[in-house]
Structure formats: C-alpha cells, structure tokens
Amino acid sequence: MSNSFKICVFISGTGSNLDSIIKKQSLYNYEVVLVVSNKADAKGLDYAKKANIPIYTFKWDKKDTDLTLVQHQIKQHQCDLIVLAGFMRILPEGFINAFENKIINIHPSLLPKYKGLHTHQQVIENKDQTHGASVHFVNAELDGGKIISQSVINVENNDTVESLAKRLLFREHSLLPHTIALIGQNRVQWQTNTLYFDHNKLTNPIIIND
Numbered sequence: 416m417s418n419s420f421k422i423c424v425f426i427s428g429t430g431s432n433l434d435s436i437i438k439k440q441s442l443y444n445y446e447v448v449l450v451v452s453n454k455a456d457a458k459g460l461d462y463a464k465k466a467n468i469p470i471y472t473f474k475w476d477k478k479d480t481d482l483t484l485v486q487h488q489i490k491q492h493q494c495d496l497i498v499l500a501g502f503m504r505i506l507p508e509g510f511i512n513a514f515e516n517k518i519i520n521i522h523p524s525l526l527p528k529y530k531g532l533h534t535h536q537q538v539i540e541n542k543d544q545t546h547g548a549s550v551h552f553v554n555a556e557l558d559g560g561k562i563i564s565q566s567v568i569n570v571e572n573n574d575t576v577e578s579l580a581k582r583l584l585f586r587e588h589s590l591l592p593h594t595i596a597l598i599g600q601n602r603v604q605w606q607t608n609t610l611y612f613d614h615n616k617l618t619n620p621i622i623i624n625d
C-alpha cells in the first residue's frame with residue numbers, strides 16, 4: 416500500500432469515526448499511518464491498537480503554540496492529510512499554518528450553523544426541520560474553514576439530543592471516509608485559494624447522504 420493516500424487521524428475520545436475510517440481503508444484506497452490523541456486513555460485508541468496502527472499521544476499544553484513534537488511525528492509518517500475525528504481541542508495557529516489545506520474536521524451541524532458545542536440541543540431548541548454533519552478544512556477560525564461535504568437528516572417531532580446524536584453519528588461514519596477518499600483521489604482539490612470538485616469551483620457543499 417506504499418502508493419496509497421496516507422492519513423493521520425486525531426481523536427480525543429470514543430473514536431467511532433476512527434473505527435469507520437479504518438474499516439473503509441481498502442474500499443477507498445487510503446491508509447491510516449498514524450493516530451494522534453491528546454488523551455493517553457482515549458477509548459478510541461483501542462481501534463488503532465487492534466489494527467496495528469502507530470499511536471502518538473501527547474499532553475495538551477496551551478503554551479505549545481506549534482505542537483512541534485506532533486508535527487515531527489506527522490512528517491516522519493509522511494502523512495498527506497490530517498483528519499480530526501472527535502478531536503476536542505482547538506489546534507494552535509502555528510500548527511495549522513504548518514499544514515495549510517491539509518487538515519479536515521468533522522462537525523455535527525450543518526455549518527455555518529451552530530459552530531462549537533451542543534449542536535443537537537440547539538437544533539431541538541430552534542425547532543429546526545433538518546440537521547446534519549459537515550466536513551470542512553481547518554483554518555484559524557473555529558469550525559470556520561471551507562466546507563467540503565455535508566450529510567443531512569430530517570428532525571422528527573419526538574427527537575431528543577440522544578436520538579439525533581445517534582442518527583447523525585451513523586451518517587458521519589459514511590461521510591468522513593467518503594470525503595477523505597474524494598481528497599485522496601484528487602476529486603476535491605485546492606488551486607491557489609479556490610476549492611474545486613471534479614474541476615468545477617465548489618460553491619456548495621457536496622451532499623453525501625449514504
């Protein structure tokens with residue numbers, strides 16, 4: 416698999432998205448070469464261990480503005496893309512600048528709606544009829560980088576925070592691997608500061624409702 420698209424996945428907790436990313440490696444022809452966590456006891460690290468994927472854990476230190484040691488690991492493993500999958504920290508600007516347009520994140524809302532935490536709660540409080548998840552490039556603004564793809568679900572009258580979270584997570588497990596594949600296949604591509612999908616300017620998110 417030496418010619419495959421190499422990715423590094425950052426997690427902080429359960430890691431169900433990491434699990435789905437690992438399971439779809441051969442389907443989509445990418446390879447998880449490194450898993451990084453700011454929590455040495457993150458449950459999701461078990462998925463990496465089971466799949467024999469190298470793990471790097473580090474202690475979060477807000478004075479470390481470049482995450483130099485993390486950067487070193489990523490470069491050593493020659494990662495083409497960094498995927499934040501349930502990574503619950505805001506990356507420092509020095510790190511983001513070192514990997515410009517090479518970091519993506521999955522967020523449980525239809526961005527630009529509901530940046531930050533408690534997205535399902537806000538959907539219910541605002542009586543929204545639809546909800547969803549977004550995959551976007553990471554820049555210095557929280558959940559503010561260019562949106563690549565989204566998965567959309569309907570909100571039912573009897574939905575709760577828990578039922579929405581569960582239904583959406585199921586969609587995330589398809590959305591994130593599929594989006595990684597589109598980047599790995601160069602179907603989603605930056606040219607200077609513009610994002611293209613299949614050679615057309617990406618003006619609206621790609622809808623992936625698998």
Ligand code: GRF
Pocket residue numbers: 426428429430431432433459500501502521522523548584587
């Ligand atoms: C997901 O809902 C993701 O969108 C959010 O955190 C959750 C992570 O879940 N950023 P898991 O750790 O992948 O199970």
